[in-house]
Amino acid sequence: MAGQTEAILNQILESIDRGDLNPGDPIKEQALIATYGVSRTPLREAILRLETIGLVVRQPRKGATLFKPTLEEFLAILEVHAKLEGQAAGLAARRHGREDIIKLEAVVLACERHAEKHGDRNPDGYYQFNLRFHEAVALASRNPFLLDMIKTNARKLIAYYRARYKYSGAIAASARDHRTLFELIAAGKSDEAENFMAKHVQFDEITAMDLLAARD
Structure with a gap:
């Protein structure tokens, strides 16, 4: 059972x-x-x-x-989620092994190829690569409890993150961010990786309101 x-x-x-x-x-x-x-x-x-x-x-x-968040719940969860994702990137920069870097770069390349081939089309397809990227970063942090917390929080916001990639230029911008994050992690720049990741996953309040309204 x-x-x-x-x-x-x-x-x-x-x-x-x-x-x-x-x-x-x-x-x-x-x-x-x-x-x-x-x-x-x-x-x-x-x-x-x-x-x-x-x-x-x-x-x-x-x-x-x-679960469907109110604006206040959305912003509160996002605040925590950005800290968790940032912490994972910072830990990954300090703790990664060779296999972590190989896997992470492979996902970054997949994101870049998708962005180059499809542009703003097929946002749902890109989002699956996005999920793999963030999971690879969290795995490289070598903290399974942090990985579980990130996944749980992300799933409360996942529909809104996916919708974000329907905005013009969002996929290309995301792929560029992933390349930057990869380079920071590979270079062991923990503080820079943590700060960049926290900004990468954030929404401003206006965007959050637009995304919530679009799903009503």
Whole structure:
């Protein structure tokens, strides 16, 4: 049973990462049971775990839905998330090994090639490379607890980060930032990497308001 719970939990998280589940979407148990071929008990255990970490909320007369932040919640989560991402980049600059740098550069190249080939098109495709980049940085920090915290916070904002890449020039700018971050990490410039990453993942309040409004 525990194995089924873990499997369905990972499948739901992957659905969030792909954009199949978005903020405010209802958690339809029967549909999930049919989709993933599991019984009700492990599914409800998985949903309970998602509720515990704040990715699912229960609302009167609405049941369980995917977390959808208010502007105040969005900015508060973003403030924490920027610190966590920055810390991961700073630690990665101090702790990375040769394999970390090889993997990180491969993702940076993939981001650059996508930006060059597609321009502003296919933002969802680019976002998958973006996820891989940030995961590679967090893995290079050699702190698994930090990695888990980053992933949980990112998933609360993931739909808005994905929407950000629909803005003209955003994909190219992101790919350039990833190259800069890679160079700072590879050179062991911890403070610079931490500060640059924190700025890289930030939104200004106006952009946050626009993105939240676009999803209403």
